[in-house]
Amino acid sequence: MPMELDKFDRGILAILQRDARRSAELIGTAIGLSASAVQRRIARLREEGVIAAEVAIVDSRAIGRPLTLIVDVEVERERSELLVSLKQWIAAEPAIQEAWYVTGEGDYVLIVTARDVDGYDALMRKLIAENANVRRFQTRVALGTLKRGQLVPVEPTSE
Structure with a gap:
């Protein structure tokens, strides 16, 4: 059963999704709680799995991986x-940022970063060589990024 979130929890989540380094004092000021109450609530949100991770978002271009590709993968059986086996391979491959099991013509959608087309081609040859169950894949190259992120809308409660 999902954890019940009140307006304070939702306020904390909305702030932390935009800036996970924001201090408990500043969050408390913004939502009307003491810093210690905010810290307790954040600890509870972590324990309950509502906060799944706190990470640094790295610009892939800044580290030499400017190519983003959207790949539809269709399996044989x-x-x-x-x-x-395929899911384990996908999970272990660092170049695959996201993987979705989907409905429609393909079975999986992968978001992949690469240094260049040759690097991407090598990855896909490895995918096919190590996963005989892959029937085919179709690649779309991202020409630009309109929006990217993991921000989940946190609607206020009716309290």
């Missing part, structure tokens, strides 16, 4: 042992 949906046998569980073959799917488990």
Whole structure:
């Protein structure tokens, strides 16, 4: 059962999603709680898994991975042992930023970063070589980024 979130929890989450380094004092001032109350609530949100991670977002271009590709992957058979193997391969591959199991023509959508087309081509040859269950894949190259992030809308409660 999902954790009940009140207006203070939701306020904390809205602020932390934009700036996880914001101090408890500043968050408390913004939402009307003491710093210690904010710290307790943040600890509870972490323990309950509402806050899944706190990470630094790195600009892929700044570290030499300017190419973003959206890849639709179609599998040959949906046998569980073959799917488990593919899922493990995807999870272990650092160049794959996101992976979604989807409906439609393809079975998975991958978001991949690469240094260049040759690097991407090598990754996809490795995917095919190490996963015989992959029937085909289709690649779209991102020409620009309109929006990117993990921000989840936190609607206020009716309190």
